Amino acid sequence: MTSDIWTEKYRPKVFxxxxxxxxIVKRVEAFVNxxxxxxxxxxxxxxxxxxxxxxxxxxALFGDSWRSNFLELNAxxxxxIDVVRNKVKDxxxxxxxxxxxxxxxxxxxxxxxxxxxxxxxxxxxxxxxxTCRFVLSCNYSSKIIDPIQSRxxxxxxxxxxxxxxxxxxxxxxxxxxxxxxxxxxxxxxxICDGDCRRAENILQSSAVITDHITDEIIYSLASVARPKExxxxxxxALNNKFIDSRKKLLDIMLEYxxxxxxxxxxxxxxxxxxxxxxxxxxxxxxxxxxxxxxxTEGSDEYVQLEALLAKIVLVxxx
Numbered sequence: 001m002t003s004d005i006w007t008e009k010y011r012p013k014v015f016x017x018x019x020x021x022x023x024i025v026k027r028v029e030a031f032v033n034x035x036x037x038x039x040x041x042x043x044x045x046x047x048x049x050x051x052x053x054x055x056x057x058x059x060a061l062f063g064d065s066w067r068s069n070f071l072e073l074n075a076x077x078x079x080x081i082d083v084v085r086n087k088v089k090d091x092x093x094x095x096x097x098x099x100x101x102x103x104x105x106x107x108x109x110x111x112x113x114x115x116x117x118x119x120x121x122x123x124x125x126x127x128x129x130x131t132c133r134f135v136l137s138c139n140y141s142s143k144i145i146d147p148i149q150s151r152x153x154x155x156x157x158x159x160x161x162x163x164x165x166x167x168x169x170x171x172x173x174x175x176x177x178x179x180x181x182x183x184x185x186x187x188x189x190x191i192c193d194g195d196c197r198r199a200e201n202i203l204q205s206s207a208v209i210t211d212h213i214t215d216e217i218i219y220s221l222a223s224v225a226r227p228k229e230x231x232x233x234x235x236x237a238l239n240n241k242f243i244d245s246r247k248k249l250l251d252i253m254l255e256y257x258x259x260x261x262x263x264x265x266x267x268x269x270x271x272x273x274x275x276x277x278x279x280x281x282x283x284x285x286x287x288x289x290x291x292x293x294x295x296t297e298g299s300d301e302y303v304q305l306e307a308l309l310a311k312i313v314l315v316x317x318x
Contacts, residue, residue, distance in 0.1 A: 005204070006172060006200045006201070006203065006204040007197050007200045007201060010168070010171070010172055010175075010200065011052050011055070012049070012052045012053075012056055013056070013059075014056060014060070015028075015029045015056055015060065017056070018049050018052060018053050018056060019049070019160060019164040019167060019168065019196075020048065020049065020158065020159075020160035020161055020164040020165075020194075020196075021048070021049055021053065021155075021157055021158070024053070024155045024157065025053065027153075027155070028040070028053060028057055028155070029060075031057075032057055032060045032061050035061070035099075035100055035101075037133055037153075038133070038151075038152065038153045039125060039133055039134045039135070039136070039151055039152040039153070040133075040134070040135045040136070040152055040153050040155065041135075041136045041137075041138070041141065041144065041148070041149065041152035041153070041154045041155065042054065042135065042136065042137045042138070042155050042157060043137075043138050043139070043140070043141035043144075043154060043155070043156050043157065044139070044156055044157025044158065045139060045157070045159055045194070045195065046139065046195055046197065046198075047192075047194075047195035047196050047197030047198055047199075048157045048158065048159055048160060048194065048195070048196065049157060049160075049196065050108075050137045050157055051106075051108060051137060054104075054106045054135045054137065057104075057135070058070045058104050058106075061100050061104070062096075062097075062098055062100060063098070065097050065098050068097050069096045069097055069098065069100070069103045069104060070103070070104050070105075070106065071087070071088075071091045071103070071104075071105045071106070072105075072106045072108065073087060073088070073105070073106070073107050073108070074108045074109055085120055085124075088105060088107075088121070088124050089124060089128075091103065091105060091132075092105065092124065092127075092128035092131060092132040093128065093131065094131065095131055096131065101130075101131075102130075102131055102132055102133045103131060103132050103133070104132070104133050104134075104135060105132060105133075105134050105135070106134075106135045106137070107121075107134060107135070107136050107137065108137045109137065109138065109139070110136045110137060110138050110144065111138035111139060111140050111141075111143035111144060115145065118144065118145045118148055119145070119147075121134075121148065122145070122147045122148050122151070125148070125151055126151075134152070136148070136152060141154060141156070158194075159193060159194025159195065160194040160195075160196050161194070162189050165188070165189055165192065165194065165196060165199055166185055166189065168196055168199065168200070169185055169188060169199060169203060170185075172200065172203060173203075176207060177211070178207050178211050178212075178213060179211060179212045179213065180203075180212075180213040181212075181213065181214050181215065183214065183215040184206075184213045184214050184215045184217070184218050186215070187215040187218040187219055188202060188203065188218055190227065191218065191219075191222045191224050202218060202221055202222050205221050206218060206221055209221075219256075220256070223256050223257050223258060223262070224256065224258075224262075224266070225252045225255075225256050225258065225263070225266055227266075227269075227270055227273075229248070229252055230252075230263075230266045230267055230269075230270045231270050231273065231274060232248060233245050233248050233249050233252070233267070233309075234267065234270060234271065234274055234284070234312060235274065235275075236248060237309045237312035237313050237316065238274070238276065238280075238312060238313070238315065238316035239316060240313055240316055240317065242309060242310065242313050245309050245312075245313075246306060246309055249263065249305060249309065259301065260295050260301025260302070260304060260305055261292065261295055261296070261301070263305065264288055264291055264292045264295065264305070264308070265292075267288055267308070268285060268288040268289075268292075271284045271285055271288065272285075280315050280316075280318070283311075283315050284311075284312060284315060287308055287311045287312070287315075288308065291304045291305065291307065291308045
């Protein structure tokens, strides 16, 4: 087993390798084939292939000379107006090498740019359209100013569906010669929720421990409680067993090293699956939202979690 990070080792090399974003890949590939493309804005959650698609696009456009024609900046590190004015302009003002008439600047996490830097970027995008195309990547397109959005073709990435994530897991397991149980694959999907990068990282961490990966290993490494344990906490509270429910909750938090926010999110995820009438489920979701808000505002997480369990017990009484 090599020491490479699997997220880089198994990063897609060609368009066919980019899974879960079929329509987007089709349209971007058409731009590449015509060697003509507008500025692009990739928007969507982490770990779904935004950077990978940008790199595949650049390699398909420029071939071996892609490094000379590509500038990658991470806007969350370099988020000031000076970066946009200096680094981007220095790169954008020279012509591309090869038969493609433009270079590509990839600006990752550009929703972290200040508003002033985004205004500077808008002017730069206008001034250097002859020699440069921008590919902007962000988690939330709403944080990008409208003038930039109107200058880009916007592609909204979605979380990877289950079959595509399982396909990635199977492919890596085969190449790395590891044995992974079906229950472990299910656990990976439940934990990662379509985030391919997180799935690969957890899988690599598990493979270091053993060649036979079970759901037990996945849950312990990901610091996530098993869904049935969370369900048990809720069910105990609904059955008026407050002390038992509280003890189980604290044991799980200590065992998996969970924060209050982590456990709230898991409870909220499991509430729709419990055996109770819809009205009670809606009340529980509302209580989860209230507790989560109070925690983010700085309330003590243990007090809020006990209050949540108390409310669940009262719902069980009704």
